Amino acid sequence: MRILIDTDVLLDVALDRKPHATASGHLLDYLQRRPGTGCFAWHTASNFYYLTREGRSGTNPHSFLASLSSFLDVAPTSTPTLRFALHLDMTDFEDAMQVAAASAWGADVIATRNLQDFRKSPIPAQSPASLLRMTKE
DSSP states (O other): OOEEEOHHHHHHHHTTOTTHHHHHHHHHHHHHTSTTSEEEOHHHHHHHHHHHOBTTBSOOHHHHHHHHTTTSEEOOOOHHHHHHHHHSOOSOHHHHHHHHHHHHHTOSEEEOSOGGGGTTOSSOEEOHHHHHHHHTO
């Protein structure tokens, strides 16, 4: 199973947001043991960096992203990927960009806690806890 990790899952881990950090952290651990099975969108890096930059959290966003990139792929970005996102029937464009990135990378599922935002996604969305149950981890 190929999984795109939404920004909220990364923020749960980096900011230790309870009670979500545990399942999100276990999902990242699962993906770290299985290189090539997880990715995040290119724009997730800038969103994450902005939200966790020094002075706003105790997280070093540079180190966190460097660590992630050692076992998670970055989904490819291109003009067709943008056009795909623009044509999705989704109210939140950032979520549409996540879906387009997932599609471009060949993801089977999107890991997110914002399931409602992905109701119209052609790629199913699951919570980290649900995905862990599916993988029996």
